[in-house]
Amino acid sequence: MIQTKGYAVQDAKTDLAPWNFERREVGPHDVQFDIQFCGVCHSDLHQIKDDWGGSIFPMVPGHEIVGKVVKVGSHVKKFKVGDLAGTGCLVDSCRTCENCQEGLEQFCVNGSTATYNSLEQDHKTPTYGGYSNTIVVHEDFVLHVSDKLNLAAVAPLLCAGITTYSPLKHWKVGKGHKLAVLGLGGLGHMAVKFGVAFGAEVTVLSTSPKKEVDALKLGAHKFVVTKDAEQLKSVNGYFDFILDTVSAPHDLNLYLSLLRRDGVHICVGVPPTPYEVHAFSLIGGRKSLVGSLIGGLPETQEMLDYCAEHGIVSEIEMIDIKNIHEAYDRMTKGDVRYRFVIDMATL
Ligand code: NAP
Ligand code: ZN
Numbered sequence: 001m002i003q004t005k006g007y008a009v010q011d012a013k014t015d016l017a018p019w020n021f022e023r024r025e026v027g028p029h030d031v032q033f034d035i036q037f038c039g040v041c042h043s044d045l046h047q048i049k050d051d052w053g054g055s056i057f058p059m060v061p062g063h064e065i066v067g068k069v070v071k072v073g074s075h076v077k078k079f080k081v082g083d084l085a086g087t088g089c090l091v092d093s094c095r096t097c098e099n100c101q102e103g104l105e106q107f108c109v110n111g112s113t114a115t116y117n118s119l120e121q122d123h124k125t126p127t128y129g130g131y132s133n134t135i136v137v138h139e140d141f142v143l144h145v146s147d148k149l150n151l152a153a154v155a156p157l158l159c160a161g162i163t164t165y166s167p168l169k170h171w172k173v174g175k176g177h178k179l180a181v182l183g184l185g186g187l188g189h190m191a192v193k194f195g196v197a198f199g200a201e202v203t204v205l206s207t208s209p210k211k212e213v214d215a216l217k218l219g220a221h222k223f224v225v226t227k228d229a230e231q232l233k234s235v236n237g238y239f240d241f242i243l244d245t246v247s248a249p250h251d252l253n254l255y256l257s258l259l260r261r262d263g264v265h266i267c268v269g270v271p272p273t274p275y276e277v278h279a280f281s282l283i284g285g286r287k288s289l290v291g292s293l294i295g296g297l298p299e300t301q302e303m304l305d306y307c308a309e310h311g312i313v314s315e316i317e318m319i320d321i322k323n324i325h326e327a328y329d330r331m332t333k334g335d336v337r338y339r340f341v342i343d344m345a346t347l
Contacts (some may be wrong), residue, residue, distance in 0.1 A: 006132030008058040012050035021188035023136045031142045032071040038130035039064025039156040040340040042247045045154040051272040052069040062130030063089040064158040076139045084145040090160035103298035146308035153313035158341040164191035165303040166295035167266045180242040182210045187245035189338035192218045245269045256281040267291040314339045320346040
């Protein structure tokens with residue numbers, strides 16, 4: 001077994017603290033890479049607090065993982081020692097169901113294995129995430145990372161990047177479309193970058209007036225403060241798409257009224273409590289309420305390659321792992337500019 005250092009929570013009520021654990025030896029198809037940087041996703045916070053129920057403890061969070069390959073199994077073809085590598089939210093799946101066969105492993109019919117707070121395909125062994133010094137992953141779930149980009153700023157692409165890239169691609173959002181990005185945090189700021197790159201007119205809908213300057217710098221064309229009734233009225237019936245990245249409870253009926261006929265509200269944020277949507281919010285204007293979950297492995301590699309080609313990375317604030325609690329506090333308050341990334345050398 002490989003002795004590993006990390007940060008874990010022991011239950012939903014205690015704080016993250018140093019924790020040593022073991023990872024499996026490198027198998028024939030495995031890649032081991034030492035983790036240099038790990039992004040901090042709001043999903044980490046939801047899961048350590050057991051917001052969604054069913055959390056598995058002890059939990060080592062982290063699914064925006066990048067680093068350098070230190071060992072490869074005898075059958076590994078895609079990677080060699082010294083390569084840069086990344087892993088996102090998935091580390092395995094059944095590989096045989098129709099969704100896996102189509103490269104949509106996130107929708108594995110038999111249950112994909114998440115990078116942490118999950119069980120391996122043996123349905124017994126817990127998985128531990130990227131707030132740690134090293135990781136062992138099957139080569140099919142390891143991604144190539146360009147050495148042209150700032151590695152720390154690439155880490156958030158593995159979740160915040162693919163989670164916003166994938167729905168924009170799926171619903172073919174681009175030229176001629178008016179896209180609203182609801183919530184300017186980790187996911188939201190990547191949605192702005194991709195929306196702009198794909199040619200849409202992008203509006204940020206935010207509860208934080210102070211983020212306007214940043215939103216425009218990120219390339220957004222408009223900024224609307226959602227707490228300001230007058231500003232909100234000015235975009236009534238305006239958008240073709242809303243990409244909803246909000247992590248806390250909010251009223252969907254209000255935002256659905258901002259869509260034009262046949263408009264689509266795409267949920268990617270996962271607040272702890274269910275939404276209440278009135279049928280009237282959908283039927284008048286034939287609106288769609290849809291959702292999207294991260295992205296499959298082929299599309300994640302496509303997104304990383306697209307980012308390398310177009311020079312797209314996340315806006316990050318690097319932190320020492322000892323300051324993770326302060327980062328979570330700021331995240332809870334919506335004060336993220338726009339992704340915390342842990343420098344794993346501080347572990
Ligand atoms: P984040 O960085 O904390 O950003 C969330 C943003 O939502 C905040 O910055 C804030 O933006 C806005 N917000 C917060 N509270 C709000 C409220 N009460 N009303 C309206 N807006 C509010 O979080 P993240 O890492 O981007 O993650 C966002 C959500 O996506 C989380 O629920 C996470 O679990 C989920 N997620 C889903 C997937 C998926 O596959 N679907 C993948 C990753 C994450 P403003 O200050 O601009 O209002
Ligand atoms: Zn995430």
